[in-house]
Amino acid sequence: MRSKSSVLETAVLGLLNDSPLHGYELRKRLNLVLGSFRALSYGSLYPCLKSLVTRGLIVGAASNEAPPHALSGKRARIVYTLTADGKEHLQSVLASSGPAAWEDDSFDVRFAFFGQTDAETRIRILEGRRSRLNERLENVRDSSARTRERLDEYTLELQRHGLEQVEREVRWLDGLINTERDRRRARTAGVTPGASLTADAQPAAPDQINPYVVDDEGRDTDSKERG
Amino acid sequence: MRSKSSVLETAVLGLLNDSPLHGYELRKRLNLVLGSFRALSYGSLYPCLKSLVTRGLIVGAASNEAPPHALSGKRARIVYTLTADGKEHLQSVLASSGPAAWEDDSFDVRFAFFGQTDAETRIRILEGRRSRLNERLENVRDSSARTRERLDEYTLELQRHGLEQVEREVRWLDGLINTERDRRRARTAGVTPGASLTADAQPAAPDQINPYVVDDEGRDTDSKERG
DNA sequence: TTCGTCATGTAATGGGTTACATGATTAC
DNA sequence: GTAATCATGTAACCCATTACATGACGAA
CATH class of the missing domain: 1.10.10.10 (Winged helix-like DNA-binding domain superfamily/Winged helix DNA-binding domain)
Structure with missing residues (x-):
């Protein structure tokens, strides 16, 4: 293992x-x-x-x-x-479905093989990644609030653009998570699958609590050296 | 040097x-x-x-x-x-302002220091990066056209999302390039600067020919091993 | 016959991380 | 007193790239 x-x-x-x-x-x-x-x-x-x-x-x-x-x-x-x-x-x-699955380097591969992955695991990974990105967003916004004024135009624009890209990825994940949940609901109700991956990102529950299970891969969530 | x-x-x-x-x-x-x-x-x-x-x-x-x-x-x-x-x-x-300045790894740093960079160099780097991304887009679309049907849902979605992110970056660059050009125009006309970095991305010339100068940094454009 | 692509590998090198080692200062 | 943060560094390691080496096959 x-x-x-x-x-x-x-x-x-x-x-x-x-x-x-x-x-x-x-x-x-x-x-x-x-x-x-x-x-x-x-x-x-x-x-x-x-x-x-x-x-x-x-x-x-x-x-x-x-x-x-x-x-x-x-x-x-x-x-x-x-x-x-x-x-x-x-x-x-x-x-x-631990952190190792949703960090930058591995998320893409894991996602690419979602077809061979259990539905619950898929959701857990998507949610894990989303909260990881949100956490990052928060950090950047915080530090940005403190140093914004002494940054020049271009640095600021670079930061703004980076932030925007991440926000967009979060919305993408929102959509995917909704789709997966719809499918789960359809599955348990015994209905034929209808949800497509490209469904629009519904606003999702405003505050998604996500008690993701850190069961494998050592590597816990509270590593210092992040902000 | x-x-x-x-x-x-x-x-x-x-x-x-x-x-x-x-x-x-x-x-x-x-x-x-x-x-x-x-x-x-x-x-x-x-x-x-x-x-x-x-x-x-x-x-x-x-x-x-x-x-x-x-x-x-x-x-x-x-x-x-x-x-x-x-x-x-x-x-x-x-x-x-050669390729080394607009590749993935170095572009961000170079952009961050645009405040210390000559205006013409800025434009050349932005254009270089844009054509680099367009080139990449073309490659992916080509290979996608050949293998699309035998890819599963998730792989496809991952690819779609990646493509979208790059397309978005190209539009971002469009906006930045337009701003820089406006400024150049304003400069040569002796007008006070008015263009902001966050100006909307005008559709730009539909087909921007960009004869970027590969004058430094060895490293020519036609490296194999890319598709 | 020569070029492009298919096909498999190795060695040197590079650019980074993690873990380790150390210690002062500040806030609780 | 003790934890967090400030502050500087080294050594071992990881993972990938580049350059190199080799060679067959098909098409121009």
Whole structure:
């Protein structure tokens, strides 16, 4: 249950859970998920795959010909597949909903694999991220209130813009959380799913108390060194 | 003219150009500028200061008492000041407007010090960043067009949201560029400045050709490994 | 035949964090 | 007296990038 599982590892395992892939292809898909759209280097990917093999979470098999959807023989490449251990590990990672799941670096990956994540976990992560962002917003507004006047025009504008981006992300989360709740309600009522992810962000309960469970991943909420 | 000058170094020099500061205080201000609002660790800051001292760009002086605005004796701390070399170096960094100035990591710092930057350079950096983002947008839309159908709901939503954020930043840049141009026009006409940074983003010329000058910082535009 | 893309890797390097170590000063 | 904040630093480590090395395949 302990193993750190970096963002990259989670992403690799998550993708391989959909279908076996070789490194080169893996990288391309990774770029769509990781950080939005930035190139991950092979210098990170291959050592990561190596390590996963060593730990028995995936296996690599040289596949010379006839890939599933017989395109063309191409060339020898190593197709990686999840092992039973790997699947188990992935499930445990995907089941966690502590701070580690909603911090900047990991949230995106976790969100990208929401399709393989339990509905309650999804909600917990979304709410966790939202309160994390709100907390940050509060900090910035506080410190801004104290130092606003002695900041020049551009610094101020940069701050304003940053704040706005975060506020927008909070509203995005509001919408997603509402959608998830609607779905939950529909599920328990036994109705066919109707809610779409792109539903408008209803104003949501004005004061959402969110007693998120910090059950895993060590790492508690009150770390100093934040403001 | 060559020296790499990391983001952190630029930020430090830029802040010290306003007024001499000691490490602890420096860090707090750095956090407002760098990456928006994230804690920079002393483990990065102090070695950086050390290196700047070694290279003669700043000098540290133990200041035991009477800080400028006589608060209280506090305690021995090391107040850093820019040297002539340091000022010169900073000016040359601030004068550069190549790709290195508008990439993700450095753009924020450069923008934060626009108050100390030449107007033409400001425009060039803003335009450079905008075309960088547009280029990225194009790439994502292209690859999205090819793989859209086999992506699940959440991955798709993540991508949509990422795209939206970037589009928003482009509009932000549109506004800033217009403001800068207005100011330039006002300047050459000898009028008192009236344009505010928060002016609405006019639709801007529908197709802005931007022949940005890649004059410094090695690093050309057509690096592979991007899509 | 040469260029672009597919494909897999390693070594050096870089830029940061965390944890550690230390100690004075201030507020409760 | 004791906790929080001020203040400065070092050492170990992490995770990723860049540059390098290699080579096959398909298309121009």
